Amino acid sequence: MANLLQKIWRSFRGTVRGFDSSRQLAFGVVFGMMIGIIPNDSLLVPALVVIAVLSTANLLCVLLSAVVFSCVGTLLDPVTHSLGNTILTHGPLQETFLWLSGLPLVPWTRFENTVVTGSLAISLAAALPVYLIARPVFHRLQPALESGLMQSHFVRWLLGSRREPSEPVVEN
Amino acid sequence: MNRISYLLTRVIILGLLLLAAWVGMDSLVRVAIVNNGQQMTGAKVEIGKVRTSLSAGRIFLQDVRIADPRNPMLNLVQADAAFVDLDPQRLLHREIVIEHGTTHQIMFGAPRTQSGSLTANASVHSDAPFSESESTLNTNEEIETDHPRQAALRWLDSLSLPSTVEGRNLELASVSAEIQQRWPGRFEQKSQEVNQLRRAIEAVRLSMNTREDNPLRDEERFLEANAELGRLQVQLDSLEASLLDFEREAFSDRERLISTKQSDEAAMPVVSTSHSFDSEKLSNVLLMAQQKQHVDDIVEWFRWFRMTVPDPQRDFAPAPIRGRDVTFSGDKPRPGFLIRNLELDGEGQFAGRHFSFSGVAHNITPTPDLHDQPVRIELRAQGKQHLIVDCTLDRRDQVDRDTLYISSPDIDVESNMLGHPLALVVSMGDARMQVDVSLQMIGDDLSGDIIFRYSDVTLFVDRLNDLAGGEDIARRLNQEISTLDQYQTIVSLNGTLDNPGFTFESDLGQQFASALNGLTNERTQTVANDSRQQLEQILSREIEYLDRTVSRNIEQLISALNSEREILNQLERVASEAIRQNRIR
Numbered sequence: 103m104a105n106l107l108q109k110i111w112r113s114f115r116g117t118v119r120g121f122d123s124s125r126q127l128a129f130g131v132v133f134g135m136m137i138g139i140i141p142n143d144s145l146l147v148p149a150l151v152v153i154a155v156l157s158t159a160n161l162l163c164v165l166l167s168a169v170v171f172s173c174v175g176t177l178l179d180p181v182t183h184s185l186g187n188t189i190l191t192h193g194p195l196q197e198t199f200l201w202l203s204g205l206p207l208v209p210w211t212r213f214e215n216t217v218v219t220g221s222l223a224i225s226l227a228a229a230l231p232v233y234l235i236a237r238p239v240f241h242r243l244q245p246a247l248e249s250g251l252m253q254s255h256f257v258r259w260l261l262g263s264r265r266e267p268s269e270p271v272v273e274n
Numbered sequence: 275m276n277r278i279s280y281l282l283t284r285v286i287i288l289g290l291l292l293l294a295a296w297v298g299m300d301s302l303v304r305v306a307i308v309n310n311g312q313q314m315t316g317a318k319v320e321i322g323k324v325r326t327s328l329s330a331g332r333i334f335l336q337d338v339r340i341a342d343p344r345n346p347m348l349n350l351v352q353a354d355a356a357f358v359d360l361d362p363q364r365l366l367h368r369e370i371v372i373e374h375g376t377t378h379q380i381m382f383g384a385p386r387t388q389s390g391s392l393t394a395n396a397s398v399h400s401d402a403p404f405s406e407s408e409s410t411l412n413t414n415e416e417i418e419t420d421h422p423r424q425a426a427l428r429w430l431d432s433l434s435l436p437s438t439v440e441g442r443n444l445e446l447a448s449v450s451a452e453i454q455q456r457w458p459g460r461f462e463q464k465s466q467e468v469n470q471l472r473r474a475i476e477a478v479r480l481s482m483n484t485r486e487d488n489p490l491r492d493e494e495r496f497l498e499a500n501a502e503l504g505r506l507q508v509q510l511d512s513l514e515a516s517l518l519d520f521e522r523e524a525f526s527d528r529e530r531l532i533s534t535k536q537s538d539e540a541a542m543p544v545v546s547t548s549h550s551f552d553s554e555k556l557s558n559v560l561l562m563a564q565q566k567q568h569v570d571d572i573v574e575w576f577r578w579f580r581m582t583v584p585d586p587q588r589d590f591a592p593a594p595i596r597g598r599d600v601t602f603s604g605d606k607p608r609p610g611f612l613i614r615n616l617e618l619d620g621e622g623q624f625a626g627r628h629f630s631f632s633g634v635a636h637n638i639t640p641t642p643d644l645h646d647q648p649v650r651i652e653l654r655a656q657g658k659q660h661l662i663v664d665c666t667l668d669r670r671d672q673v674d675r676d677t678l679y680i681s682s683p684d685i686d687v688e689s690n691m692l693g694h695p696l697a698l699v700v701s702m703g704d705a706r707m708q709v710d711v712s713l714q715m716i717g718d719d720l721s722g723d724i725i726f727r728y729s730d731v732t733l734f735v736d737r738l739n740d741l742a743g744g745e746d747i748a749r750r751l752n753q754e755i756s757t758l759d760q761y762q763t764i765v766s767l768n769g770t771l772d773n774p775g776f777t778f779e780s781d782l783g784q785q786f787a788s789a790l791n792g793l794t795n796e797r798t799q800t801v802a803n804d805s806r807q808q809l810e811q812i813l814s815r816e817i818e819y820l821d822r823t824v825s826r827n828i829e830q831l832i833s834a835l836n837s838e839r840e841i842l843n844q845l846e847r848v849a850s851e852a853i854r855q856n857r858i859r
């Protein structure tokens with residue numbers, strides 16, 4: 103039991119401090135992008151947070167990426183609004199949207215809002231490209247990034263670290 | 275094992291997040307309510323404490339203060355505590371529907387110590403409805419003090435009471451005075467003429483008695499005397515004829531006196547059944563101040579309802595949302611926030627009395643155009659005074675349609691004063707009142723009727739302007755109205771809430787006018803009778819004067835002339851005899 107708890111704790115630290123594989127880091131960026139771009143009064147945001155937490159995505163990357171993309175999200179409003187308006191007013195989809203709006207909880211996603219639907223569409227469309235771009239970048243920058251981050255007092259304080267070497271990276 | 279532990283870690287993190295959300299649920303709900311409320315109203319929403327029971331769908335709010343977007347230094351509403359029961363089914367569809375809410379110590383329009391504006395410029399909305407209503411309140415105050423006085427002045431101006439005989443110059447009196455002044459002078463003149471004639475006759479007689487030695491001279495003297503006597507005879511005849519003219523003139527004067535008396539009688543005030551006192555103007559004098567107060571109270575109620583439940587489309591300044599919400603074809607949007615029933619309590623004034631109210635507000639929503647029912651507020655007075663207030667504020671269409679119904683079968687009315695000191699002051703004792711108010715506003719146009727039915731009324735006239743009869747009529751009026759114990763007033767409203775106008779009809783003025791007309795006619799009749807008696811007396815006196823004085827004087831003068839005529843005839847005979855004897859000689 104003690105062994106199990108120790109392993110969980112080590113995994114937890116590893117998860118939080120973000121020194122995972124480049125694939126997990128890239129996933130984190132993708133989730134963060136979606137969370138950041140979609141307006142936060144939509145139920146899609148907490149739903150994405152839950153999915154991100156339950157996934158293997160790096161949570162630190164999710165957090166940082168969400169902060170960065172939330173700033174970008176408001177700048178994209180004209181584009182997302184236009185795109186969302188096109189989707190939501192598309193004739194053949196009206197009955198589907200009407201049916202969706204009648205489902206419980208779905209209205210909390212605010213999908214009838216042009217910016218929400220537009221940003222969802224853009225973030226879904228950008229998910230794969232962002233992942234494909236982010237993964238090699240993280241693969242290349244991971245050692246430098248790791249050592250750089252460990253120089254930070256904040257990160258060390260956050261992780262409770264005393265300049266100890268990082269856990270070995272395990273590529274799954 | 276590594277994968278399982280990894281997943282377990284994630285589940286634990288998620289669990290911790292959910293635990294944090296559950297622990298901080300009250301704070302999250304509080305923040306959500308504050309943010310949504312501020313977005314909705316455009317003004318500060320402050321909540322002291324929130325307790326949430328999601329399973330029961332109940333939320334308890336403590337120290338709720340919602341600033342008024344129209345006036346940031348006032349609270350739109352504040353309550354010490356509020357319980358709200360949410361409809362869980364509608365909540366799943368993102369519709370916050372409060373099926374039932376109760377409040378404790380709810381207050382509307384309470385002042386704030388700090389601005390409730392969300393922006394730095396707190397005066398953006400502060401100059402609209404409230405300052406407007408304050409400015410018009412001054413106008414109303416002017417009207418309040420002015421209307422009863424104007425009504426009193428108008429009534430006094432309209433009084434055209436028939437002039438009484440007491441105040442008029444009788445034609446008969448002046449005619450009789452002229453007659454009395456004329457006749458003595460004329461008799462004096464005639465008397466002098468008769469005396470002159472007498473002296474002339476005496477002179478002739480003396481000349482005839484003087485004897486001359488020369489017979490020729492004697493004859494000549496008698497001839498002259500005879501000629502003189504002939505001239506005096508003519509003069510006497512003339513005098514006698516003029517006295518006969520006097521008789522005719524006296525008869526003519528008598529006829530003139532009678533005709534003048536008849537014309538004086540004809541000119542006397544005619545007692546008619548037509549109303550000299552206008553019942554409408556009397557109602558205005560008696561009830562203007564009272565009705566103005568009632569109308570102000572009721573209009574204030576209407577204004578309070580309209581101000582308390584603001585028009586979201588006009589008064590709120592919601593924060594702009596990102597993008598826009600699309601309505602799908604075939605979809606019928608419903609309000610995102612709706613209070614179906616909210617219990618209220620409070621205090622108000624009506625008909626000069628304070629009432630404690632409790633009631634329910636229905637269908638309060640910031641998007642009334644999406645709801646199928648208007649806002650409705652039903653209030654019931656607590657205690658033995660039964661009063662029902664029912665207000666509907668319909669903001670679903672382009673044009674606002676509001677209605678206000680107030681009904682009470684029985685309200686105690688405290689003693690008060692009716693009328694205006696300038697015209698008529700009536701004390702009204704404790705009474706009972708039944709009231710039915712039915713007002714509506716379409717846009718800014720106010721219309722409707724208010725019916726007041728007073729019973730168990732006791733009235734006493736304290737003061738009545740002299741133009742209307744003064745104290746004497748007031749005293750008798752009190753006897754007349756002693757049986758008056760009820761009256762009704764129907765008020766018709768028009769104009770706007772800020773500048774309401776009204777007209778009213780009441781049978782109180784009619785009853786007063788009827789009594790006053792009766793009393794005034796009675797008094798006029800009495801005065802007319804007195805005047806007739808007075809005329810009769812004047813006529814009798816004058817006719818007696820003519821009969822007694824004029825006729826007697828004429829008779830005396832004629833008698834004097836007759837005696838002179840006799841002397842004259844004797845002298846003529848003497849003169850003729852003397853002339854004949856001289857010729858024989």
